[in-house]
Amino acid sequence: MTQRAVAFETVVVPARTVARPSVVGVAAQHERTLSGGVPRWACLVVADAVAVAGSTVVVSLVHSGAQIASGPAMVAVMVVTFLAALAVSGSYGRYSEGLTVSRRVGGAGVWHGLPLGVVLALLAGRTLDGEVGGPGLEQAGLVAVLGLAAIPAARRLAPVVITPRQRVRRVLILGTGRVAASVAARLRRCPDVSVVGVVDDDPRDTSGVLGTQLELAQFCTRHNVDAVVVAFSRRPVHETLESLRGLDGRVSVWVVPRLYELVSWRSVIEELDGIPLLDVAPAQMGPAARAVKRIFDIVIAGTLLFVLSPLFAAVGVAIKLTSPGPVMFRQFRSGQNRQPFRMYKFRTMGVDAEQQRAALAEFNNVDGPIFKMKDDPRVTRVGEWLRKTSIDELPQLINVLRGEMSLVGPRPFPIDESEKITGWATIRFSVPPGMTGLWQVSGRNALDYEDLRHLDYVYVASWSFAWDLRIILMTPASVLLRRGVL
Numbered sequence: 274m275t276q277r278a279v280a281f282e283t284v285v286v287p288a289r290t291v292a293r294p295s296v297v298g299v300a301a302q303h304e305r306t307l308s309g310g311v312p313r314w315a316c317l318v319v320a321d322a323v324a325v326a327g328s329t330v331v332v333s334l335v336h337s338g339a340q341i342a343s344g345p346a347m348v349a350v351m352v353v354t355f356l357a358a359l360a361v362s363g364s365y366g367r368y369s370e371g372l373t374v375s376r377r378v379g380g381a382g383v384w385h386g387l388p389l390g391v392v393l394a395l396l397a398g399r400t401l402d403g404e405v406g407g408p409g410l411e412q413a414g415l416v417a418v419l420g421l422a423a424i425p426a427a428r429r430l431a432p433v434v435i436t437p438r439q440r441v442r443r444v445l446i447l448g449t450g451r452v453a454a455s456v457a458a459r460l461r462r463c464p465d466v467s468v469v470g471v472v473d474d475d476p477r478d479t480s481g482v483l484g485t486q487l488e489l490a491q492f493c494t495r496h497n498v499d500a501v502v503v504a505f506s507r508r509p510v511h512e513t514l515e516s517l518r519g520l521d522g523r524v525s526v527w528v529v530p531r532l533y534e535l536v537s538w539r540s541v542i543e544e545l546d547g548i549p550l551l552d553v554a555p556a557q558m559g560p561a562a563r564a565v566k567r568i569f570d571i572v573i574a575g576t577l578l579f580v581l582s583p584l585f586a587a588v589g590v591a592i593k594l595t596s597p598g599p600v601m602f603r604q605f606r607s608g609q610n611r612q613p614f615r616m617y618k619f620r621t622m623g624v625d626a627e628q629q630r631a632a633l634a635e636f637n638n639v640d641g642p643i644f645k646m647k648d649d650p651r652v653t654r655v656g657e658w659l660r661k662t663s664i665d666e667l668p669q670l671i672n673v674l675r676g677e678m679s680l681v682g683p684r685p686f687p688i689d690e691s692e693k694i695t696g697w698a699t700i701r702f703s704v705p706p707g708m709t710g711l712w713q714v715s716g717r718n719a720l721d722y723e724d725l726r727h728l729d730y731v732y733v734a735s736w737s738f739a740w741d742l743r744i745i746l747m748t749p750a751s752v753l754l755r756r757g758v759l
Contacts, residue, residue, distance in 0.1 A: 314365040318356060320431035321364070321424055325355045325390075328419035332412055351408065351416060354397050355390035362386035383424055384739065387417040425746060441467045442499045445483075445492060447513070449476040452529060453504035455724065457481075459715075460502070469496045475507045486516040493524050500525040534697075534727055565738055570680050574673040581667060588619055588664060596653045598624035601668060607691035609705045614677040616685060617668035621656025622649070663752045669708045681741040682707025683729040694726075701729040704736070714747040 329351045359365070362385040394413040408416075444466055446453050453471065460466045470483040472492060483492050486508055493501065501524055506513050517526060530536050535553045543550045589600040602620040605613045652660065659665040672678040678685065685706035686694070694701070711728040732740075 316431050317365055317428060320427035321356055321359055322352050323431075324420060324423035324427035325352050325416065327427075328416045328423050331419060332415045347408065350397050351394055351413075354393035355387070355416070355420070358390035358393050359383065359386035362389060383421070387420050387424075390420075391417050421742070422746065425743070429750070441465055443467050443469050443497055444500050444502060445469055445489075445496065445498045446471045446502050446504055447473065447486065447489065447516070448504040448506040449473045449478055449482070450505055450507070452533070454478075456502055456504045456529060459724070462715075469498060473506055473508070474512075477507075486512065489516045490519040490521075490523075493520060498524050500527055503528045505529065505531070534730065562736060562738070566679060566736075566741065567676070569738070569741070570673050570676075573680055574670045577667075578670050578674065581670075584664070585667070588659065591655050592620055592653075595655045596620075596623065605688050606685040606706065607688055607702065608677050608685070609702060611691065611702050613688055614672065616678070617671050619656075619659055619665040619668060621653060621659050621665050622651040623653065666708055673708065677705065679705040679707045680709065681732075681744050682710055683732060684710060684712045684725065697730065698726040700733050701726075704733055709744060709748040711744065714744055714751045 326348050329348050333347075362383075364383060364386055391410070391413040394408055394416075395410060398408045398413075442465060444460055446457055446460075446468060449471055453473075457468050457471070460468050468481075470492070471481045472483055472486055472489050474485045474487075476482045483496075486506065489501070492498065501517070501520065503513070503517070503526065520526070530551065532553075536551065541552045543552055592600050598620060600620060602618045602622070603615050604618075606616045608614045656665070669678055673680055682705050683701035691702075711732045712725055715724075715728055
């Protein structure tokens with residue numbers, strides 16, 4: 274028996290990874306809904322139907338002579354077959370209500386369901402060929418490819434359209450300490466999650482503590498809790514299990530693995546005579562994966578540089594007209610294998626910004642070997658706008674084309690800051706730094722240094738081309754919403 278374990282933004286994994294499945298029956302028994310009474314699974318079905326229908330229409334318009342262009346009946350066939358495939362693959366099960374970004378946006382159900390949808394569409398097309406005119410392999414395949422982007426996008430927009438005020442899931446954390454605080458901080462950055470408090474018998478920090486574990490069930494009822502996150506309670510394990518059993522399946526239970534820093538997307542659960550074993554996949558990227566990543570970087574970076582060249586010219590003129598100095602800011606950063614490279618950005622500060630940094634060190638708003646300052650007086654008027662929109666980062670496409678950076682990867686730090694990174698965190702230097710990454714879509718400057726180190730490790734250990742695409746698709750929303758921007 275093998276199951277995937279997810280451990281990204283909220284560093285929690287499904288309760289099905291718990292050694293004893295009897296703990297609270299794992300799943301909540303009550304119906305989960307968005308505000309307005311619309312079940313979340315129904316919202317996902319509507320979003321997927323719109324995405325598949327739209328993809329079908331697009332393919333029918335651009336594919337010459339496609340049988341798929343035979344009208345609404347064929348669109349209906351495609352929608353029904355693909356929705357059935359997604360349902361069979363688990364897209365509308367209880368984990369569509371999960372806390373983690375990867376589950377909520379797409380999850381394995383989409384990646385497994387779309388190929389199955391192609392097969393079902395071909396079978397349905399052959400059955401209905403005389404009446405409707407079924408799709409061929411090429412047409413159904415193109416719909417599936419478009420669905421990889423259209424379905425996650427539709428799922429993000431659907432709650433806004435169907436129920437403008439999305440239901441906020443109420444979460445209670447069991448345990449205190451560093452890990453519990455980290456989980457709480459990350460959950461509070463999720464717009465649809467509300468942390469109602471903490472429960473522990475021997476709390477290190479009493480702030481936000483509602484009471485003891487014996488009262489867990491009462492607090493869940495009193496505060497209408499949807500999920501309990503178990504984050505290393507200091508009480509004996511058998512007492513924690515008894516408290517969780519007292520919930521009697523009324524809420525979802527999510528457990529943080531003891532060594533969650535080692536868990537990646539590629540980690541799997543194996544079974545040994547009824548005992549679950551968590552396999553820690555090696556944190557490395559093979560030659561084939563690096564080749565795919567590099568080819569993708571070259572194609573996308575080259576295309577964007579050509580398309581955005583008028584914007585580059587306009588920004589350059591704006592910088593020149595509003596402040597003295599060069600258009601580009603060049604700074605040495607640590608790249609793959611700690612090799613220094615000159616990174617390009619549009620200049621957003623005065624020319625003497627580096628000289629002023631030492632005097633501003635006491636106003637640093639982040640921890641660790643990183644310097645970030647809110648309302649930095651060195652930033653120019655145009656620079657402030659460039660930073661808000663992240664347009665100042667676009668010249669890094671040149672670094673990507675040159676192979677010094679990647680579109681997605683760990684955050685690139687200046688040489689002096691990188692020299693202070695030691696221990697297991699140095700795994701970040703095994704891949705090229707990125708223009709965007711897990712740090713960008715998980716909170717940016719709102720993250721502390723430990724969070725950044727963990728996200729870098731998870732990215733390298735869990736790399737896949739699909740995960741890179743997902744991060745790229747999530748980046749515009751993160752930039753527009755200014756998540757974690759100082």
